[in-house]
Amino acid sequence: MPVNLQAPNPADLFPVPGVKLGIAMAGVRKANRRDLTVITVSEGSQVAGVFTTNRFCAAPVQLCQKHLAANVGTRALVINTGNANAGTGEDGLVRAFSTCVALGRHLELAPEQVLPFSTGVIMEPLPHDRIAAGLPAALDDLKEGNWAVAAEAIMTTDTLPKAASKRITLGGKTVTITGISKGAGMIRPNMATMLGFLATDAALAPGLVQSLVTDAANRSFNRITIDGDTSTNDSFVIVATGQAGNTPITSFDSGDGAVLKAAVIDVAEKLAQAIVRDGEGATKFIAVQVDGGRTEDECRQVAYAIAHSPLVKTAFFASDPNLGRILAAVGYAGITDLDQTKIDLHLDDVSVAVDGGRNPAYREEDGARVMKQAEITVRVNLKRGGASSTVWTCDLSYEYVKINADYRS
Amino acid sequence: MPVNLQAPNPADLFPVPGVKLGIAMAGVRKANRRDLTVITVSEGSQVAGVFTTNRFCAAPVQLCQKHLAANVGTRALVINTGNANAGTGEDGLVRAFSTCVALGRHLELAPEQVLPFSTGVIMEPLPHDRIAAGLPAALDDLKEGNWAVAAEAIMTTDTLPKAASKRITLGGKTVTITGISKGAGMIRPNMATMLGFLATDAALAPGLVQSLVTDAANRSFNRITIDGDTSTNDSFVIVATGQAGNTPITSFDSGDGAVLKAAVIDVAEKLAQAIVRDGEGATKFIAVQVDGGRTEDECRQVAYAIAHSPLVKTAFFASDPNLGRILAAVGYAGITDLDQTKIDLHLDDVSVAVDGGRNPAYREEDGARVMKQAEITVRVNLKRGGASSTVWTCDLSYEYVKINADYRS
Numbered sequence: 153m154p155v156n157l158q159a160p161n162p163a164d165l166f167p168v169p170g171v172k173l174g175i176a177m178a179g180v181r182k183a184n185r186r187d188l189t190v191i192t193v194s195e196g197s198q199v200a201g202v203f204t205t206n207r208f209c210a211a212p213v214q215l216c217q218k219h220l221a222a223n224v225g226t227r228a229l230v231i232n233t234g235n236a237n238a239g240t241g242e243d244g245l246v247r248a249f250s251t252c253v254a255l256g257r258h259l260e261l262a263p264e265q266v267l268p269f270s271t272g273v274i275m276e277p278l279p280h281d282r283i284a285a286g287l288p289a290a291l292d293d294l295k296e297g298n299w300a301v302a303a304e305a306i307m308t309t310d311t312l313p314k315a316a317s318k319r320i321t322l323g324g325k326t327v328t329i330t331g332i333s334k335g336a337g338m339i340r341p342n343m344a345t346m347l348g349f350l351a352t353d354a355a356l357a358p359g360l361v362q363s364l365v366t367d368a369a370n371r372s373f374n375r376i377t378i379d380g381d382t383s384t385n386d387s388f389v390i391v392a393t394g395q396a397g398n399t400p401i402t403s404f405d406s407g408d409g410a411v412l413k414a415a416v417i418d419v420a421e422k423l424a425q426a427i428v429r430d431g432e433g434a435t436k437f438i439a440v441q442v443d444g445g446r447t448e449d450e451c452r453q454v455a456y457a458i459a460h461s462p463l464v465k466t467a468f469f470a471s472d473p474n475l476g477r478i479l480a481a482v483g484y485a486g487i488t489d490l491d492q493t494k495i496d497l498h499l500d501d502v503s504v505a506v507d508g509g510r511n512p513a514y515r516e517e518d519g520a521r522v523m524k525q526a527e528i529t530v531r532v533n534l535k536r537g538g539a540s541s542t543v544w545t546c547d548l549s550y551e552y553v554k555i556n557a558d559y560r561s
Numbered sequence: 562m563p564v565n566l567q568a569p570n571p572a573d574l575f576p577v578p579g580v581k582l583g584i585a586m587a588g589v590r591k592a593n594r595r596d597l598t599v600i601t602v603s604e605g606s607q608v609a610g611v612f613t614t615n616r617f618c619a620a621p622v623q624l625c626q627k628h629l630a631a632n633v634g635t636r637a638l639v640i641n642t643g644n645a646n647a648g649t650g651e652d653g654l655v656r657a658f659s660t661c662v663a664l665g666r667h668l669e670l671a672p673e674q675v676l677p678f679s680t681g682v683i684m685e686p687l688p689h690d691r692i693a694a695g696l697p698a699a700l701d702d703l704k705e706g707n708w709a710v711a712a713e714a715i716m717t718t719d720t721l722p723k724a725a726s727k728r729i730t731l732g733g734k735t736v737t738i739t740g741i742s743k744g745a746g747m748i749r750p751n752m753a754t755m756l757g758f759l760a761t762d763a764a765l766a767p768g769l770v771q772s773l774v775t776d777a778a779n780r781s782f783n784r785i786t787i788d789g790d791t792s793t794n795d796s797f798v799i800v801a802t803g804q805a806g807n808t809p810i811t812s813f814d815s816g817d818g819a820v821l822k823a824a825v826i827d828v829a830e831k832l833a834q835a836i837v838r839d840g841e842g843a844t845k846f847i848a849v850q851v852d853g854g855r856t857e858d859e860c861r862q863v864a865y866a867i868a869h870s871p872l873v874k875t876a877f878f879a880s881d882p883n884l885g886r887i888l889a890a891v892g893y894a895g896i897t898d899l900d901q902t903k904i905d906l907h908l909d910d911v912s913v914a915v916d917g918g919r920n921p922a923y924r925e926e927d928g929a930r931v932m933k934q935a936e937i938t939v940r941v942n943l944k945r946g947g948a949s950s951t952v953w954t955c956d957l958s959y960e961y962v963k964i965n966a967d968y969r970s
Contacts, residue, residue, distance in 0.1 A: 205893070206892035206893045207892040207897070207900075208889055208904075236885070239901075239914060239919065240919065241916060241917050242902075242918065273883070273885065274886065274889055275888060276919070277919070379870075379871040379872060380871065381870050381872050381886075381893070382889075382893035460789070461788075461790050462788040462789065462965070463788060466965035467965070469962065469966050470966030474683075476645070476684030476685070477683060479647070479793070480647070481790070482617060483615035483616040483617025483618065484616070484791035491616075492618075493650065493651070495617075505648060505684065507650060508617070509648065509649050509651065510650070510685070510686070548871075548962060549962060550959050550962050550963070553875050553961075553962060556871070557875045557878050557881065
């Protein structure tokens, strides 16, 4: 049961001029399932991505990085579900590349102009022949209005499609930002989530899209966790087609650039949070905010320790204010000179612990009231500096175990 | 359901001359439960411990360290369940110390000669008055043959008591080693487990017991994980009463010293593994062995990444050879220059992956056969050096979630 998440209304997803999406059934793992998506982007688009830091990164992730580095102008993306093409060695690279060759042939592109993405089971050979056979149907289906269908086609254990869209005005021109994402387990992105695609028609000066995708990932996908497992296939890509007609952005620090960046982060954050709201077995959406650290990094480290603790997560599932478990996680987060006698803990507006001990005014019924909510903010103050960081996570339920014990069967 | 673990037979637990144990019901959290244990050790005993690295370490852990540092000769240990006295601030220290004062008064000892231990719920005030009121009954019960009862009295969510015992001969003298441990959740010890006590009557040269407890912990309790949560109360203590009459050991590198150390590690390893076998919700006992690393540390880091992955653990629970999840965990273990094209993976005797890809000879039914076993060894070879490390863990089941969602209610 996703937490406060609805399937997107197709009418709310604004097309992005220059971007078309086509979906087909290729039978990658199961028949009669939309499992193949092709996205084409107009000539001159800027494309950049951030990818998993997992050293077992999948073959398509390796090819994406190689093709982007070749700098020959990305013109198409091809995404399959049902098979991650990870842990597949040299053979996996050959199969992923052959998909790029096949799509390139249809579109009269070099294989390096195609970026491949895969998601699904690890360590099984990619059925690249079935994917190639499915391409014509996907190409026949290409249209600008297909964002909602694509959001559904990239799902694996997701229970709902995830998409977000926004329009802003830059120098009198309407600029659109639309994105989709997928992921529900093996989520502790470390560059990006399983798969996230965001497109805008904003015009950017050359080279600027890379810093935009990095910053947006750091403010969105790099702040979520479901089970602490960093995937082999995490990829987040931004496409900027430049068709909006705005004066090209030259910096994100002020003016139109700052407005665009804020809007992109807003959409990326919605996409990232949607993944947590639809986390495997999730019944609660939890924001963990750590303040008063010396650096943002140490705040994030403490926030992740809390967000990854199975004991904290099961307590949230049970709505049990067994909040000492949060203090324990703060304690083992790895800050070796942390002073426990300074730590404050809030649950929403309820002060639970002050200076490392239970707040004498804290009443269990106040904790219990907040724990029953579907959305909860945990606030920890380390009182040793001025930095802050927030991460988003969900609880750990029977359903998580069930989903992951049954996933392949 | 513990995995291949039985309650110890009291007759198999050899008394250690110089060590007496007394148990009582103090009503710490619930009535009619043995929740208070006193252990006295004879004058001249050497005592040393290793304790949690959690910065939110409990009040009794802080006092243990202080009292050991005072070097006034430990003569008694007092252990309560039902309350961890952690996250309790200054007031927690006062309450823990008052327990040492109370026991010291009965035994005519300075409070610093008493080591306090607590385990149970975090962030609730310790009912030190009820503990003090229970001391006379525990003292009346003191006897050398009480190890099995004490093993039961220190349990919390454990389903079975944990104890091990061994006799060796040093220079013609019989030397006994007997220990008990407890713990089933919040287990990723980082110095020691929730609670482990081991005693021997071996005579040691002054100061030698500290290196023994450190080495034994590193070979036992520091190699297990259930849920990755490092407890606030982890403590492992070794007592050496010196009553065996052997020539005092002066080094553990050879001769009698090496024999003793091996026997102590053997008992400590059994106690540590018993904790995993009785891990919350455990249905399988899994050894994760990583070979071919550059250092033992990096091997342990990879082994822990596998052992902590909820996806790996749920796959074991389901007996599903979804073994790509293990490769993914190897990939995100944090070794930044790891070469995925070198990694081999075995499940017991079955070669699953070679050089980072699926072994063409691997058949799913072979993986499935091993996955059904109650005891499984995962072997990863990094092929980049000569170091190895093994850690022990269990699977993640519905029952884990149930136990931790219900723990306080």
